[in-house]
Amino acid sequence: MYTSTKSRNVLVIVPSTRPGRRGPVVSDWFTSSVAGRASELQVRCTVADLAEIGLPFLDEPEEPSTGRYVHEHTRRWSELVEGSDAFVVCTPEYNHAMPAALKNAFDALSAEWAHKPVAFVSYGNTSAGTRAAQMAKSVAVTLGMVPVSATVNLRIADSFAGEGLVADPRRDASAVRILDELHELAGLLDALRVPGRTRVDGAGPAGLTIAPARDVDAGELLVLQRCCWVDEALANTTLDIHALHEPLDVVLRGIREQATWVVRDGARIVGAVRAQSRGTTWEIGRLMVAPDHRGRGLGRYLLSWAENQAPKGTERFELFTGAMSTRNLRLYGRAGYHHESTSAGVAHLVKAVARGTEPVAA
Numbered sequence: 001m002y003t004s005t006k007s008r009n010v011l012v013i014v015p016s017t018r019p020g021r022r023g024p025v026v027s028d029w030f031t032s033s034v035a036g037r038a039s040e041l042q043v044r045c046t047v048a049d050l051a052e053i054g055l056p057f058l059d060e061p062e063e064p065s066t067g068r069y070v071h072e073h074t075r076r077w078s079e080l081v082e083g084s085d086a087f088v089v090c091t092p093e094y095n096h097a098m099p100a101a102l103k104n105a106f107d108a109l110s111a112e113w114a115h116k117p118v119a120f121v122s123y124g125n126t127s128a129g130t131r132a133a134q135m136a137k138s139v140a141v142t143l144g145m146v147p148v149s150a151t152v153n154l155r156i157a158d159s160f161a162g163e164g165l166v167a168d169p170r171r172d173a174s175a176v177r178i179l180d181e182l183h184e185l186a187g188l189l190d191a192l193r194v195p196g197r198t199r200v201d202g203a204g205p206a207g208l209t210i211a212p213a214r215d216v217d218a219g220e221l222l223v224l225q226r227c228c229w230v231d232e233a234l235a236n237t238t239l240d241i242h243a244l245h246e247p248l249d250v251v252l253r254g255i256r257e258q259a260t261w262v263v264r265d266g267a268r269i270v271g272a273v274r275a276q277s278r279g280t281t282w283e284i285g286r287l288m289v290a291p292d293h294r295g296r297g298l299g300r301y302l303l304s305w306a307e308n309q310a311p312k313g314t315e316r317f318e319l320f321t322g323a324m325s326t327r328n329l330r331l332y333g334r335a336g337y338h339h340e341s342t343s344a345g346v347a348h349l350v351k352a353v354a355r356g357t358e359p360v361a362a
């Protein structure tokens with residue numbers, strides 16, 4: 001099983017709002033059944049009781065897809081959902097459907113739900129709430145959530161006794177399976193939940209995106225870096241190249257200490273570049289493109305992207321490459337870099353920032 005070391009927030013949504021409802025019995029059962037596993041996985045379960053939250057029927061003037069909310073209650077709901085990594089919806093069935101409060105809670109937001117796993121615990125009479133869960137699932141998918149396969153469906157006549165639920169160890173095990181699946185899928189969906197993602201225009205296949213690298217990208221970046229610098233080793237007939245040998249902690253430090261951007265094709269990292277300031281010089285480095293994405297302008301794009309991120313006051317760009325890396329030298333030459341010096345098989349290239357085109361990034 002994929003195990004992420006990141007702590008996670010799971011929001012357990014209770015959408016029944018009527019007096020005397022069974023909803024809290026179901027959410028209490030779920031949170032107590034998974035408590036042990038949740039602490040092992042560093043998962044925090046928070047219950048969102050829609051009766052307490054009291055979200056009014058959609059009353060925002062703009063569509064939720066704009067993310068612009070004028071009401072405090074919508075902003076609070078947005079923060080709660082945005083801060084969650086996964087959802088468990090404990091839904092009853094009303095007239096073969098989900099409760100109106102659940103549909104309203106879904107509709108109130110948009111991007112906050114996307115790329116997060118969701119599980120359904122349903123309850124009801126003959127159908128055990130499965131029709132409500134199926135309906136809610138199709139709405140959840142429309143909002144970009146990804147349903148897990150584990151589920152619990154409670155038939156009221158079999159499962160409820162007095163104020164609580166009839167004990168059932170198999171059902172408790174299903175709750176733990178739900179949590180495991182949510183946790184695993186949340187880790188895999190992380191790659192799609194990338195803050196600051198921008199579409200790459202005019203380079204590589206359609207759909208590429210660029211975003212600041214995060215700590216979790218270090219492992220994948222290390223693999224891409226080694227793959228790319230094998231080509232450098234071949235071109236320069238030497239294995240004495242730092243980028244080829246850097247361990248994970250050094251790549252991670254690079255991400256933390258330098259501005260680093262990664263290009264993704266879907267979830268996969270296919271390119272990267274990083275840069276840092278030294279006085280009025282903007283040092284660009286670790287420019288890499290996966291072999292199957294080369295020859296389509298992505299290297300040129302990354303170079304120009306890095307240049308455009310330079311802070312105000314930058315007077316020159318600087319980079320290094322192997323003295324025999326003809327492909328790189330051609331790319332940098334075409335981008336206006338000139339050869340400053342060569343030392344120990346490494347070429348030092350610089351480019352003055354043209355007057356009137358000084359970077360404006362903060």
Ligand SMILES: Cc1cc2nc3c(=O)[nH]c(=O)nc-3n(C[C@H](O)[C@H](O)[C@H](O)COP(=O)(O)O)c2cc1C
Pocket residue numbers: 016017018020021022023024092093094095096097123124125126127128129156
């Ligand atoms: C308005 C309403 C409609 C209902 N419709 C259904 C139904 O279509 N199918 C079903 O299995 N149970 C139905 N029930 C029974 C509920 O599933 C049951 O009352 C359950 O406890 C409701 O959840 P709550 O107690 O958390 O509100 C309905 C109950 C209400 C109040």
